[in-house]
Amino acid sequence: KAGVTQTPRYLIKTRGQQVTLSCSPISGHRSVSWYQQTPGQGLQFLFEYFSETQRNKGNFPGRFSGRQFSNSRSEMNVSTLELGDSALYLCASTLSLGTGSYEQYFGPGTRLTVT
Amino acid sequence: KQEVTQIPAALSVPEGENLVLNCSFTDSAIYNLQWFRQDPGKGLTSLLLIQSSQREQTSGRLNASLDKSSGRSTLYIAASQPGDSATYLCAATGSARQLTFGSGTQLTVLP
Numbered sequence: 336k337a338g339v340t341q342t343p344r345y346l347i348k349t350r351g352q353q354v355t356l357s358c359s360p361i362s363g364h365r366s367v368s369w370y371q372q373t374p375g376q377g378l379q380f381l382f383e384y385f386s387e388t389q390r391n392k393g394n395f396p397g398r399f400s401g402r403q404f405s406n407s408r409s410e411m412n413v414s415t416l417e418l419g420d421s422a423l424y425l426c427a428s429t430l431s432l433g434t435g436s437y438e439q440y441f442g443p444g445t446r447l448t449v450t
Numbered sequence: 451k452q453e454v455t456q457i458p459a460a461l462s463v464p465e466g467e468n469l470v471l472n473c474s475f476t477d478s479a480i481y482n483l484q485w486f487r488q489d490p491g492k493g494l495t496s497l498l499l500i501q502s503s504q505r506e507q508t509s510g511r512l513n514a515s516l517d518k519s520s521g522r523s524t525l526y527i528a529a530s531q532p533g534d535s536a537t538y539l540c541a542a543t544g545s546a547r548q549l550t551f552g553s554g555t556q557l558t559v560l561p
Contacts, residue, residue: 339493341493366547368549370549377551377552377553378539378541378549380548380549383547383548391546391548393548423491425493425494427549432482432501434501434503436499436501436502436543437547438484438496439484439496439543439547439549440496441486441493441494441495441496443492443493444492444493446491
């Protein structure tokens with residue numbers, strides 16, 4: 336079974352631009368979560384999508400948004416980029432273990448550099 | 451709000467040594483505790499997941515334990531190898547399926 340795929344792997348953008356990142360979860364997984372990883376803040380939860388609906392959101396400004404399509408693929412968008420948005424953005428595909436517990440599988444990430 | 455702490459932040463050991471990485475969390479109402487490995491510039495690889503009803507999980511040379519009452523988990527690595535060098539992260543899953551991560555332990559195994 337193919338793992339979680341993220342595209343593109345690397346991006347360089349300029350302040351003020353916007354960017355869209357894509358994530359395809361493991362086949363059969365309906366939930367996708369996004370995380371931001373920076374050296375200063377570590378790994379922080381952005382949002383989670385399930386069946387095309389945002390189910391949970393972390394503490395990030397409204398410049399960060401996302402969506403999920405009917406095939407479970409997800410995109411996240413960052414508008415009006417700031418230097419501080421430079422980070423590794425990780426997507427996770429969630430498997431329900433049927434006991435109220437979940438296991439998350441991560442993609443390789445998209446490295447975004449804002450100049 | 452869940453907070454996860456990992457100690458030590460960095461660890462350097464000679465090859466062949468057994469070692470323990472520590473993880474503590476403040477809210478015991480977790481669904482599971484997951485350990486990940488991250489190589490530089492890469493994504494996260496899931497190593498072990500312990501559900502809240504379990505006490506430990508084992509995979510090869512790795513063993514993870516969970517004590518919800520004390521808010522602690524440990525990852526034991528037996529007979530360490532240079533290929534084990536990476537950052538190890540623990541993460542607690544709450545009711546919202548959101549992972550709260552520790553800041554990681556950077557492990558270096560010296561040949």
